[in-house]
Amino acid sequence: MKTIGSVAVAVFRESVRDRVFYNLVLFALLLVAASILIGQLTAGQDVKIIKDLGLAATSLFGLFIAVFVGINLVSKELDRRSVYPLFAKPIRRFEFILGKYAGLLLTLLINIAVMTIAIYGALYLLSRGVPEPVQRAWDAPAMDPALLEAIALIYLNLAVVTAVALFFSTYSSPMLAAVFTLGVYVAGQFTADLRRFDIIVNSPTAVAVAKACYYVLPDFAKFDIKLAVVHGIPVSGAYLASTAAYAAIYVAALLFGAVMIFSRRDFK
């Protein structure tokens, strides 16, 4: 456990050195500029749009970090050949993989936490001084704590994406791993369509393959409750719990797979 922690801290330090957190500056600038401009453009929908923009940007920036840092987690060590002296130390391969994963999750957590504070800050500034009757017309209050539910699911979504990227990075080049990860991410948005494939296709084989993909591919649409939260539509605790369980199981499956592949690689 201590070894996993040490690898995780090293990954986090490396992302700080690699200026991964510079994206936060861009995020802050985006929110500030949007807060100033949106009110002029949107016929009183500024709070809704800042929520949409904040959640979308959190998700998108996180996605880029998860994919483009995730795919390099293993390959970078191999390219630099730093993996060889590392395994001369008492580090087991599964500890290396889990540490790398935990380190990127920590980076994403810090990133998302700062973005959350920025979103609430922008919403506070926008809603300050707005008359009570106007606030009553909003679907949900500006400083709605339910936003945290959407942000929590974005984080779980990114946890799965990171696991997918790490899985592919254990056996392919960074470029291919990026293509595979983004491919899985896009396909994972359409799993509901795969389930209903029999409506448009007659071939039983194609339907069976689609159904298999439906069950095997991660259902990324499941993590998206942004619209519901922005409109103040309640999301049940059971849904949040089942989605968290789904993410945990899927991540576990991918990490086991990654450890298995990585354990078979020959570094002599």
Next chain:
Amino acid sequence: MRLASLWEGRAAAGAAAAFCLGAAVALRAAEDRWPAPKVDRPELLYLHSPAIARRLVLGYDGIAADVYWIRALQHFGEERLSSRTHVRTYVLLYPLLDLTTTLDPYFSIAYRFGAIFLGEAYPGGPGRPDLAIVLLQKGLAAQPTKWQYLQDLGFVYYWHLHDFKAAAAAFQRASEIPGAPSWLRPLAAVTLAEGGHRESSRALWRQLAQSDEPWLRDSAKLRLAQLDAMDVIESLQARVQTFRDAHPGEAVTWDRLVAAGLLPGIPLDSSGTPFALEAATGAITVSGASKLFPLPGQIQAPR
């Protein structure tokens, strides 16, 4: 020596970058000073299918809906404020609102404001109350308990289509939804009994003028001002008739009415614009330059 050449290299590259940036800025400024002749070309919407749009945005439905909503606002505003030589078509308004509300089915303002835009008489809007109804019914399909959509539906039937029976039915359905305000039920009865009467219409808009939505309040205030203008026009029309009875066959102008002592001065509507008077027929209406233009039924939209 090597350091000096490195510095020279960097300085040269920096100077070249600054020069190129300066040239780009100068070119831009020149374009602004001598703009190319403006071509009145129709706006394009590359993506018409809401179902495909929903797939393409990969879960970023909310922000994509906001972008299309802003485009809908800009399209409506640009067409409405365009020069008189431009033929206003508002052709993209409904597709943009359809995309917006498919991407975000709970976007209340897009349904409600969109219905007002679509129903607005030409040339202030496309004059398509039929599409306003389609949009509101789409909203009701997404949120059947949203009484506000039924209230707006009632207004479209009442104000634009003069279908008082359908308007009353919509108000009645709205009043039956839990949480609907108590004034909707009597509104349904008034609409059915006194449909088409200006006073009942005024009562409807006064209710909307109490809305929490600032834009809806503004819209209701405009409608109330239009109703007031229609009252004033009626009273002015009586004075014009008095003049025409006294001077049969003569052209009638505001100046002549003032000179005849029938008016104290040229009458202005609530936006401060003189009413338009047709010299040959004596017909009065609000001027095309007025904020109240067009009054209901003043101009028909091209289809």
